[in-house]
Amino acid sequence: MRISFTLNGEPQNRQVNPFDKATSILAEQCGQESVKTSCAIGRCGACTILVDGKSANACLLIAAKMDGTDVVTAEGLGARADAIIDRLRQNGAIQCGYCAPGLLISLVALLERAPDGDKLERQELETVLAGNLCRCSGYTALRKAILALSS
Amino acid sequence: MNAVTGLEEKLRGTFRYLAEGQPEGTLHGALLTSPLAHATIRRLDVSAARSLNGVHAVVTAADVPSDFLMGTAILDRPPLARAKVRFQGEPIAAVAAETKAIADAALALIAFELEPLPIVSAPRDALDEGAAKLHDSGNLCSDFIYSRGDARADFEDCAHVIDHTLTTPRQVPAAMELEGGICIPSPTGIELRAATHSPFYTRSLIASMLGLPDKEVRVIGSPIGGSYGGKEEIHIQPVLALLAWTARRPVRLVLERSQSMAFATTRHPFEIALKIGCDRAGRLLALTADVLVDNGAYASFGPEVLDTGMECIQSAYAFKSVSLRGRLAYTNNGVGGAFRGFGALQTLTAIELAVDILARKASIDPLAFRRINLAGANDPGPLGQAIIPQPELSKVADALSALPVWRDETPSQRYLSGTGYALVRKGEGFAGGGPNGASGVLALTLDGQVTFQSSLVEMGQGLESTVRNILLASFDLGDADICCATGSSDAGADSGPTSASRGTQIALRLIRAGKMPFLEKLYVGAAEILQVPMDALRLGPGGFYQRMAPQNKPDLSLSDLAASAGEIVTRIDIPGIETTQAGVKVHTLFTACAARAGVRIDRWTGQVVCTGLDLLPACGPPISPLAFHGQMTGAGAQALGFCLTEHQPYEEGTVMARNFDSYFIPTIADVPDINVHPVTWLAPDDPVGIRGAGEIGLNAAAPAIANAVASALDAAPTHLPVRPEWVLGVLARQGRTP
Numbered sequence: 001m002r003i004s005f006t007l008n009g010e011p012q013n014r015q016v017n018p019f020d021k022a023t024s025i026l027a028e029q030c031g032q033e034s035v036k037t038s039c040a041i042g043r044c045g046a047c048t049i050l051v052d053g054k055s056a057n058a059c060l061l062i063a064a065k066m067d068g069t070d071v072v073t074a075e076g077l078g079a080r081a082d083a084i085i086d087r088l089r090q091n092g093a094i095q096c097g098y099c100a101p102g103l104l105i106s107l108v109a110l111l112e113r114a115p116d117g118d119k120l121e122r123q124e125l126e127t128v129l130a131g132n133l134c135r136c137s138g139y140t141a142l143r144k145a146i147l148a149l150s151s
Numbered sequence: 152m153n154a155v156t157g158l159e160e161k162l163r164g165t166f167r168y169l170a171e172g173q174p175e176g177t178l179h180g181a182l183l184t185s186p187l188a189h190a191t192i193r194r195l196d197v198s199a200a201r202s203l204n205g206v207h208a209v210v211t212a213a214d215v216p217s218d219f220l221m222g223t224a225i226l227d228r229p230p231l232a233r234a235k236v237r238f239q240g241e242p243i244a245a246v247a248a249e250t251k252a253i254a255d256a257a258l259a260l261i262a263f264e265l266e267p268l269p270i271v272s273a274p275r276d277a278l279d280e281g282a283a284k285l286h287d288s289g290n291l292c293s294d295f296i297y298s299r300g301d302a303r304a305d306f307e308d309c310a311h312v313i314d315h316t317l318t319t320p321r322q323v324p325a326a327m328e329l330e331g332g333i334c335i336p337s338p339t340g341i342e343l344r345a346a347t348h349s350p351f352y353t354r355s356l357i358a359s360m361l362g363l364p365d366k367e368v369r370v371i372g373s374p375i376g377g378s379y380g381g382k383e384e385i386h387i388q389p390v391l392a393l394l395a396w397t398a399r400r401p402v403r404l405v406l407e408r409s410q411s412m413a414f415a416t417t418r419h420p421f422e423i424a425l426k427i428g429c430d431r432a433g434r435l436l437a438l439t440a441d442v443l444v445d446n447g448a449y450a451s452f453g454p455e456v457l458d459t460g461m462e463c464i465q466s467a468y469a470f471k472s473v474s475l476r477g478r479l480a481y482t483n484n485g486v487g488g489a490f491r492g493f494g495a496l497q498t499l500t501a502i503e504l505a506v507d508i509l510a511r512k513a514s515i516d517p518l519a520f521r522r523i524n525l526a527g528a529n530d531p532g533p534l535g536q537a538i539i540p541q542p543e544l545s546k547v548a549d550a551l552s553a554l555p556v557w558r559d560e561t562p563s564q565r566y567l568s569g570t571g572y573a574l575v576r577k578g579e580g581f582a583g584g585g586p587n588g589a590s591g592v593l594a595l596t597l598d599g600q601v602t603f604q605s606s607l608v609e610m611g612q613g614l615e616s617t618v619r620n621i622l623l624a625s626f627d628l629g630d631a632d633i634c635c636a637t638g639s640s641d642a643g644a645d646s647g648p649t650s651a652s653r654g655t656q657i658a659l660r661l662i663r664a665g666k667m668p669f670l671e672k673l674y675v676g677a678a679e680i681l682q683v684p685m686d687a688l689r690l691g692p693g694g695f696y697q698r699m700a701p702q703n704k705p706d707l708s709l710s711d712l713a714a715s716a717g718e719i720v721t722r723i724d725i726p727g728i729e730t731t732q733a734g735v736k737v738h739t740l741f742t743a744c745a746a747r748a749g750v751r752i753d754r755w756t757g758q759v760v761c762t763g764l765d766l767l768p769a770c771g772p773p774i775s776p777l778a779f780h781g782q783m784t785g786a787g788a789q790a791l792g793f794c795l796t797e798h799q800p801y802e803e804g805t806v807m808a809r810n811f812d813s814y815f816i817p818t819i820a821d822v823p824d825i826n827v828h829p830v831t832w833l834a835p836d837d838p839v840g841i842r843g844a845g846e847i848g849l850n851a852a853a854p855a856i857a858n859a860v861a862s863a864l865d866a867a868p869t870h871l872p873v874r875p876e877w878v879l880g881v882l883a884r885q886g887r888t889p
């Protein structure tokens with residue numbers, strides 16, 4: 001079947017098979033290597049993308065479901081992510097970086113959702129980010145960076 | 152300064168890992184793995200798979216030279232199973248095809264018959280007389296014996312003696328990036344892009360397998376998307392290289408998580424039986440240890456892991472007498488291998504638990520008890536070897552005592568809380584006989600950059616940023632003038648493995664050793680071009696300045712120097728820091744670290760939560776503070792997993808946890824804020840000046856967490872990870888269940 005969607009603002013028209021996952025279409029056909037596959041069962045968050053503004057695990061998404069949606073990957077975040085990246089840099093929150101694009105998407109979704117001036121609670125941050133595994137960092141610098149950013 | 156290079160690219164997803172960005176026409180590689188844990192291969196017929204349209208290579212053990220085996224001390228592992236399979240998930244054959252669908256179809260066409268053999272599922276059974284043998288040499292892969300003094304007699308003099316046995320988990324490295332890579336053949340050789348800690352070692356191994364000269368194999372081993380030792384092992388590179396060399400086409404082969412959970416080497420489960428005793432004053436008199444290790448199916452790093460574990464089993468304490476025995480047994484439970492902590496983590500956790508039990512029995516505060524027994528600054532090493540003196544040990548103990556007191560958890564009906572301590576040391580680099588020496592290059596490249604070239608690899612630990620900091624501190628240059636080239640066999644100099652916490656130490660010693668000879672070449676070149684004496688010149692940001700006429704701009708830029716003088720290269724070789732003692736492999740350089748952990752235990756559910764963790768590593772002044780901090784906090788989280796959540800169980804050789812729905816690495820919600828308090832003091836005459844940060848945090852954090860559980864429950868864990876059922880059982884026995 002053919003599907004059309006926008007990817008980072010660009011219209012796409014792709015031939016997909018019924019069993020294709022969004023991960024393989026985005027990474028292999030659309031060259032979005034930011035969409036990584038690590039667990040492929042929705043546990044690690046390495047494949048996180050935005051679909052119509054909400055974060056989603058691409059590995060759990062049937063490619064056909066992207067039809068008619070607006071998809072954003074870490075590669076397409078542009079200036080939306082500048083402030084977050086700055087904080088993560090200052091705190092040294094990223095190491096090998098394999099988790100990083102998925103993490104960045106989750107953070108953008110989380111911080112853009114929080115109404116202006118609303119302070120992000122530690123528990124909310126942890127609940128949302130528990131779906132983004134990072135094996136390197138121990139999360140300490142990440143938590144510090146983001147809680148400070150939102151306050 | 153950044154903790155790691157490429158941070159923004161990593162976050163935005165434009166950073167390229169080695170298995171990404173394959174050339175046009177790259178084939179899809181796939182593996183046929185064994186469904187059985189122990190079996191004879193009766194038949195293996197790949198002819199139908201080979202003749203399928205779109206298949207370009209099908210390889211089996213028949214395509215590998217019959218004497219080619221892998222390993223370190225013991226060579227016993229074929230890259231593809233030969234005649235026998237020894238663990239579930241062992242690769243039997245591999246295919247390279249034009250699409251994934253064709254590769255899968257080809258796998259299904261491979262006809263094979265396995266005849267089951269009895270499964271060796273526990274190390275104790277493995278060493279039984281009548282056990283099925285995994286290898287012709289028998290199931291004892293290696294052993295370790297050491298004694299000093301007369302432990303039996305000294306136990307007689309003890310006022311307090313305790314026994315404790317601890318079984319540790321099979322922890323999986325589980326890097327987010329899976330094992331895999333891309334291999335691109337040329338008419339005469341291959342380029343292999345796949346994670347390794349040792350590009351040169353991998354190169355010669357692959358070259359010998361393919362019958363190629365070393366120079367025809369190019370290995371690019373970094374950047375790595377996480378390793379922790381897991382990718383120090385030779386993983387899928389030989390199969391990948393074989394596929395590409397056979398197909399004469401580029402091949403990409405990346406494992407799936409479920410394959411990786413069976414195939415990747417894991418932390419060895421240890422069963423550690425300890426007996427220790429002290430006199431009335433709390434002085435440790437005697438230690439006996441009997442250690443049995445589940446090695447899995449192939450030797451890999453097992454013998455070195457056992458040796459390191461046994462060497463570190465006395466932690467940072469001075470025992471009067473010790474009697475140690477360790478055995479490493481082959482089983483059909485996957486393959487054990489290198490993993491941050493490398494055997495020491497297991498034995499340090501056991502001894503630190505035992506020390507706390509004994510201190511409690513002797514009614515001495517655990518910190519005071521540790522102080523009484525701390526090894527002296529100039530004492531010989533744990534196995535009697537000469538070591539670099541460790542006067543910092545007492546500073547670490549001081550810092551641990553000086554930590555601000557925990558805010559007290561509000562006592563409640565439902566929760567118990569506990570605080571645990573640990574004070575440990577671990578050998579750094581390789582034990583005597585290992586590749587401790589290293590080479591590197593300082594070069595002024597044609598584009599005018601002072602570049603440190605090495606085959607050390609970047610895996611997220613921040614090696615590149617650390618090297619940049621060392622270069623900036625060594626040469627009066629600007630950020631734009633320096634460069635760090637890592638991670639491949641192109642380096643022209645083999646720096647040895649990036650492992651055993653040695654990366655930073657090696658880089659620092661290489662740059663220090665090369666600095667003067669390199670500078671001299673630069674000054675000679677500059678003086679000749681500018682036609683002034685050398686002492687009239689000064690190297691500064693951008694190039695050379697004439698001392699007499701201070702300028703904003705260099706009189707000779709580095710690129711002009713390179714343009715006239717050509718590339719200026721200094722090759723550097725440094726010897727290892729090592730000693731060998733008859734029969735026993737020992738370390739010379741030790742790193743100390745202390746830790747304090749807090750836990751909260753839910754009496755209703757038996758669940759243990761780590762509520763706080765302080766780490767006090769004595770590594771000297773951090774060269775790259777953010778990277779250093781990250782190494783410690785990352786290690787803390789892995790220690791938490793080791794103690795509380797992570798274990799790969801095997802049942803009769805069957806892998807039980809195949810993905811992150813049954814294998815639990817800690818999430819952000821599980822890990823508390825980890826506080827790092829570096830103890831930066833090292834002796835002024837310390838010959839190295841720093842210690843590596845890679846492993847030591849883990850080795851202190853795990854025993855501290857285990858001790859916190861013991862203090863909360865008044866019962867020391869016997870198995871890690873601590874299971875809620877065990878906690879509830881202890882509470883029931885104590886009559887403390889709500």
Ligand code: FES
Pocket residue numbers: 036037038039040041042043044045046047048057058059060
């Ligand atoms: S790959 Fe999608 S959540 Fe892990």
Ligand code: FES
Pocket residue numbers: 094095096097098099100133134135136137327376377611
């Ligand atoms: S930085 Fe390596 S997994 Fe997160």
